[in-house]
Amino acid sequence: xxxxxxxxxxxxxxxxxxxxxxxxxxxxxxxxxxxxxxxxxxxxxxxxxxxxxxxxxxxxxxxxxxxxxxxxxxxxxxxxxxxxxxxxxxxxxxxxxxxxxxxxxxxxxxxxxxxxxxxxxxxxxxxxxxxxxxxxxxxxxxxxxxxxxxx
Amino acid sequence: xxxxxxxxxxxxxxxxxxxxxxxxxxxxxxxxxxxxxxxxxxxxxxxxxxxxxxxxxxxxxxxxxxxxxxxxxxxxxxxxxxxxxxxxxxxxxxxxxxxxxxxxxxxxxxxxxxxxxxxxxxxxxxxxxxxxxxxxxxxxxxxxxxxxxxxxxxxxxxxxxxxxxxxxxxxxxxxxxxxxxxxxxxxxxxxxxxxxxxxxxxxxxxxxxxxxxxxxxxxxxxxxxxxxxxxxxxxxxxxxxxxxxxxxxxxxxxxxxxxxxxxxxxxxxxxxxxxxxxxxxxxxxxxxxxxxxxxxxxxxxxxxxxxxxxxxxxxxxxxxxxxxxxxxxxxxxxxxxxxxxxxxxxxxxxxxxxxxxxxxxxxxxxxxxxxxxxxxxxxxxxxxxxxxxxxxxxxxxxxxxxxxxxxxxxxxxxxxxxxxxxxxxxxxxxxxxxxxxxxxxxxxxxxxxxxxxxxxxxxxxxxxxxxxxxxxxxxxxxxxxxxxxxxxxxxxxxxxxxxxxxxxxxxxxxxxxxxxxx
Ligand SMILES: Cc1cc2nc3c(=O)[nH]c(=O)nc-3n(C[C@H](O)[C@H](O)[C@H](O)COP(=O)(O)O)c2cc1C
Ligand code: SF4
Ligand code: FES
Numbered sequence: 001x002x003x004x005x006x007x008x009x010x011x012x013x014x015x016x017x018x019x020x021x022x023x024x025x026x027x028x029x030x031x032x033x034x035x036x037x038x039x040x041x042x043x044x045x046x047x048x049x050x051x052x053x054x055x056x057x058x059x060x061x062x063x064x065x066x067x068x069x070x071x072x073x074x075x076x077x078x079x080x081x082x083x084x085x086x087x088x089x090x091x092x093x094x095x096x097x098x099x100x101x102x103x104x105x106x107x108x109x110x111x112x113x114x115x116x117x118x119x120x121x122x123x124x125x126x127x128x129x130x131x132x133x134x135x136x137x138x139x140x141x142x143x144x145x146x147x148x149x150x151x
Numbered sequence: 152x153x154x155x156x157x158x159x160x161x162x163x164x165x166x167x168x169x170x171x172x173x174x175x176x177x178x179x180x181x182x183x184x185x186x187x188x189x190x191x192x193x194x195x196x197x198x199x200x201x202x203x204x205x206x207x208x209x210x211x212x213x214x215x216x217x218x219x220x221x222x223x224x225x226x227x228x229x230x231x232x233x234x235x236x237x238x239x240x241x242x243x244x245x246x247x248x249x250x251x252x253x254x255x256x257x258x259x260x261x262x263x264x265x266x267x268x269x270x271x272x273x274x275x276x277x278x279x280x281x282x283x284x285x286x287x288x289x290x291x292x293x294x295x296x297x298x299x300x301x302x303x304x305x306x307x308x309x310x311x312x313x314x315x316x317x318x319x320x321x322x323x324x325x326x327x328x329x330x331x332x333x334x335x336x337x338x339x340x341x342x343x344x345x346x347x348x349x350x351x352x353x354x355x356x357x358x359x360x361x362x363x364x365x366x367x368x369x370x371x372x373x374x375x376x377x378x379x380x381x382x383x384x385x386x387x388x389x390x391x392x393x394x395x396x397x398x399x400x401x402x403x404x405x406x407x408x409x410x411x412x413x414x415x416x417x418x419x420x421x422x423x424x425x426x427x428x429x430x431x432x433x434x435x436x437x438x439x440x441x442x443x444x445x446x447x448x449x450x451x452x453x454x455x456x457x458x459x460x461x462x463x464x465x466x467x468x469x470x471x472x473x474x475x476x477x478x479x480x481x482x483x484x485x486x487x488x489x490x491x492x493x494x495x496x497x498x499x500x501x502x503x504x505x506x507x508x509x510x511x512x513x514x515x516x517x518x519x520x521x522x523x524x525x526x527x528x529x530x531x532x533x534x535x536x537x538x539x540x541x542x543x544x545x546x547x548x549x550x551x552x553x554x555x556x557x558x559x560x561x562x563x564x565x566x567x568x569x570x571x572x573x574x575x576x577x578x579x580x581x582x583x584x585x586x587x588x589x590x591x592x593x594x595x596x597x598x599x600x601x602x603x604x605x606x607x608x609x610x611x612x613x614x615x616x617x618x619x620x621x622x623x624x625x626x627x628x629x630x631x632x633x634x635x636x637x638x639x640x641x642x643x644x645x646x647x648x649x650x651x652x653x654x655x656x657x658x659x660x661x662x663x664x665x666x667x668x669x
Contacts, residue, residue, distance in 0.1 A: 005268065010393075013411065013413065013430060013431060013432070013433075013434040014430065014431045014433040014435050015413070016433035016434075017413075017416050017430065017433050018413070018414070020416070021236075021375075021414065021416060029400060029485075032271055042433075043188065046589055051435050052310070052433070052434065052435055055414075055418065055436060055437075055592075056416035056418050056436070057417035057418060057419035058375055058415075058416040059416060059417075065404075067379060069422065074336040074337035074536070074538060074564075074586075075337040075338060075495070075532055075568050075579070076337045076495040076568045077337075078495075078582070079494075079495030079496045079568055079569060079570045079571075080495055080496050080523075080578075082178075090156070106306070106337040112337065112419060112589075112590075113162070113335060113337045113339075113376070114167075114376050115163055115334065115343040115377060116164055116167050116232070116338065116340070116377065117163050117210050117338045117339070117340060117492070117494035117495065117500075117566070118164060118199040118200075118492070118493060118494045118497070118500030118501050118502075118583070119167060119168055119200075119202070119500065119567065120390050120494065120495060122167065125374075127378070129166055129167035130167055131164060131167030131168045132168070136202040144520060
């Protein structure tokens with residue numbers, strides 16, 4: 001199955017990275033066999049694939065929670081109360097940045113700028129952008145993402 | 152009855168502030184009332200405190216309502232259908248001082264046109280630059296860019312004309328145009344806004360560059376944090392190809408140029424051009440040693456013109472209006488306009504395009520209105536995470552490359568992040584090191600290890616342990632990173648750190664230095 005996702009990217013510019021993005025979009029993470037399959041198809045060593053996976057923040061070898069909540073941790077958001085916003089969200093879900101809840105419904109993670117620095121602090125909840133974010137707004141966005149997933 | 156035509160941004164900021172919900176509410180209400188509604192999704196005008204900003208055209212002028220929430224949609228629609236009056240009415244959009252004071256050469260169409268409509272683009276001056284370029288030879292185009300004085304907007308401010316000439320004179324079977332759309336700097340969003348709001352401007356700039364230097368293929372290296380820009384840009388490329396603007400026979404001239412969008416995978420360092428090229432080749436984004444210059448040996452070893460989005464988006468106007476027209480804006484060796492981005496704790500945040508030479512104080516106070524917390528401004532970080540923290544005493548400085556450099560700062564990509572008096576500059580300096588720990592590509596020790604040590608030293612200073620000694624260690628460490636780093640990630644992380652120490656010593660427990668010592 002992985003081979004089917006990866007194959008179309010072989011021979012394309014930057015193909016390996018695009019292929020890994022595609023696997024992750026499909027599977028939710030990069031299962032261990034990704035290295036061997038991609039290595040074979042791109043005709044490079046497993047170590048090289050592993051090196052690429054470990055370099056980029058977007059790639060993960062572990063499944064994440066159903067809704068990934070990305071909180072901007074960069075300067076413009078800090079200036080607009082972002083540090084406090086992050087700790088409020090952490091408290092709300094009893095999770096630290098980088099952690100996934102036991103029920104696997106949410107993962108909290110930092111992101112360094114979403115380009116929403118003029119309506120900071122900013123967050124991205126399951127792909128939805130949230131400006132002038134607060135813990136309450138994040139909660140609402142999570143509920144909404146869940147509802148949309150069901151329907 | 153003809154349809155009611157309204158304009159609402161699809162820009163990320165507008166959407167983050169609820170524009171899609173407003174769009175749904177308007178459509179629902181219109182359907183209920185059996186009104187034909189044509190809702191054009193535009194880019195943003197850049198007045199982000201007003202987003203979502205809904206506009207309606209009356210007598211060829213746009214009247215705005217903002218910020219419109221989902222709950223306002225019905226009453227605003229009533230107002231538009233009635234006498235126009237509403238609490239959220241901001242009057243003629245282009246008369247709002249924040250907008251009126253600007254010189255929009257790059258962002259002329261952003262917020263006005265439908266970003267995917269070639270018709271709109273053409274009827275608002277689009278492709279005038281390309282048409283000029285297609286009528287002169289490559290060398291003449293390069294000369295025009297040289298004469299304009301355009302400098303790279305990605306951070307380093309290198310003269311674009313020299314780069315164009317180098318690539319154009321290189322002999323090779325294949326050359327490339329690579330657009331740096333990695334825009335990783337906190338406090339910056341100009342690249343995102345133009346890609347979402349006027350993607351044809353970037354496409355036009357790329358084609359002109361391709362024709363000038365003899366490249367037939369262009370890549371846009373886009374950061375993965377910008378999904379809306381990805382969608383709009385890809386849509387625009389499809390439309391441009393269909394219209395014969397991109398592809399094998401550009402506007403019937405027999406010239407070839409095509410564009411592909413490549414999405415990164417989250418790495419600040421991939422904004423550095425050689426790291427970006429490695430990433431575009433599908434590899435780890437490690438920085439390459441220079442020379443060789445990318446202009447001679449870039450993507451897959453071929454001559455490559457790497458430019459920031461805004462650099463290339465400045466090109467159509469330069470060609471259309473002429474190098475002299477462009478050069479007359481700005482000051483000294485900083486010619487033309489720069490889209491400054493006002494961010495952080497600021498009342499009127501957004502994008503303000505103006506000629507170089509505007510002072511920091513004008514941007515922060517007069518235009519930006521100071522902080523939204525209504526407290527006094529204590530610091531502004533200029534030009535991204537590798538930029539200096541400057542105190543209000545320095546806000547009479549004009550924004551141009553040379554002045555900033557002479558004052559230990561840089562224009563960078565034009566981001567201005569404002570902090571009020573609650574900021575602790577020791578925490579900000581610590582964060583600068585943390586960011587470097589997180590984002591270092593790992594190639595050189597001063598950057599990879601030095602940043603980790605930097606966090607530790609700052610923690611010791613904060614705790615007051617061997618205070619004086621650790622302040623000296625911090626200085627030595629910064630010096631080492633400046634001297635021993637291959638690229639500006641390690642080499643410039645000391646700028647936010649040392650500017651914080653210099654201008655805000657009290658936050659580091661350092662007694663104000665004697666005047667004589669400085
Ligand atoms: C750590 C680091 C990050 C950078 N990030 C960006 C970026 O996000 N966008 C950008 O255009 N240039 C960035 N640059 C500058 C590029 O290396 C390069 O100078 C630029 O793409 C050249 O284009 P220009 O001449 O149009 O500015 C970065 C440089 C460094 C050292
Ligand atoms: S300074 Fe840092 S980011 Fe730049 S090449 Fe060295 S290790 Fe990599
Ligand atoms: S710094 Fe948070 S969105 Fe830019």
